[in-house]
Amino acid sequence: MKYKYLFGPVPSRRFGRSLGVDLTPYKTCSLNCIFCQLGRSKHTIAERKEYVPPEEIIAELKHWLEHDGKADFITxxxxxxxxxxxxxxDILAFIKDNTDIRSLLMTNGTTLHLPEVRKAAALASVVKISMGAWDQTSFEKLNRPDSDVSFNDLVQGEKDFRNEFAGELRLEVFVVDGVNAAPADMKKIVTFVKEIGPDKVQLNTAVRPAAEADAVAVGSEKMNELALLFEPPAEVIASFKKVTIEGSDVDAVRILDILRRRPCTAKQMADVLGAHINEISKYLPELLTAGSVQREQRGGEVFFVAT
Ligand code: SF4
Incomplete structure (x- = not known):
């Protein structure tokens, strides 16, 4: 069965084999982060609604559990x-009631100031929140939020959620050179992180293709130095390592093959290969590092070109 809302399982260094669940149409997000691997948003969206009917996702999950059902996480x-x-x-409740596979919610935290969102999010086994700003100005520079989203609400929501959530809470701090990689700025983020009190802090950087060409990754040496500012030290999770996705029809050779014919965005490659954009994005760092592919900004979008 070809699934509409499920993808993978894809390998993840932190979460093993992870089955992805897509709950929104492409790039439905309250932020427009400069480092987003989905590309630049046409507009931001803060409204909560049933973008995809939960019962359709649950029907796919039921089928997957009956016919495959092997993964370390459902994400x-x-x-x-x-x-x-x-x-x-409803999706998290279904996972909790129907399988021993743990659920992972990856969120930008912008809705956690709402009590109903915190109650639903608390059904997950693990919640991972991405952050990277220390005030409204840095939030606007790095994450370019919707006008209905404020930094103060974001931080308060994360603190309230920590107080209510007994599961594992991870904070992922996304670092971009020239934006939040100065130690003095990172120390301000450390202060917020302490106030929130997650179980784990992870540092990531833009190793995958980003929405904006100037969202530049921070080198591993500097990442390790920044990690030491946290107590206990944060885990650096950015990786340039080669990936292999077992059982996937996508691989670096097929991507290169497409790019030799014409430059494409990551989304276009995903459409051609019938894959999820997250699968494509796992291979692009390896091709960029090897120099087989380069990125070019065209008409406000990032295209990839075979060299
Ligand atoms: S990286 Fe930012 S813009 Fe992209 S989906 Fe995540 S929160 Fe939204």
Whole structure:
């Protein structure tokens, strides 16, 4: 069966084999982060509604559990912010009641100031929140939020959620050179992180193709130095390592093959290969590092070109 909302399982260094669940149409997000691997948003969206009917996702999950059902995690992430789908709690409740596989919610945290979102999110086994700003100005520079989203609400929502959530909470701090990689700025982020009190802090950087060409990755040496500012030190999770996705029809050779014929965005490659954009994005760092591919900004979008 070809699934509409499920993808993978894809390998993840932190979460093993992870089955992805896409809860929104492409790039439905309250933020427009400069480092987003989905590309630049045409517009941001803060409204919560049933973008995709939860019962259709649950029907696919039922089928997958009956016919495959092997993964370490079922992850709510995909093509936008999963908590904008007002039915995301139904999906988490279904996973909790029907399988021993743990659920992972990956969120940008912008809806956690709402009590109903915190209640639904608390059904996940693990919640991972991405952050990278320390005030409204840095938030606007790095994450370019919707006008209905404020930094103060974001931080308060994350603190309230920590107080209510007994599961594992991870904070992923996304670092971009020239934006939030100065130690003095990172120390301000450390202060917020302490106030929130996650179980784990992870540092990531733009090793995957980003929405903006100037969202530049920070080198591993500097990442390790920044990690030491946290107590205990943060884990650096950015990786340039080669990936292999077992059982996937996508690989670096097929991507290169397409790019030799014409330059494409990551989304266009995903459409051609019938894959999820997250699968394509796992291979692009390897091709960029090897110099087989380069990125070019064209008409406001990032295209990849075979060299
Ligand atoms: S990185 Fe995540 S939170 Fe930021 S714009 Fe992309 S999908 Fe939204």
């Amino acid at each position: 709510l992430s995909g093509s936008g912010e999963p908590t904008l789908n007002s039915g995301f709690g």
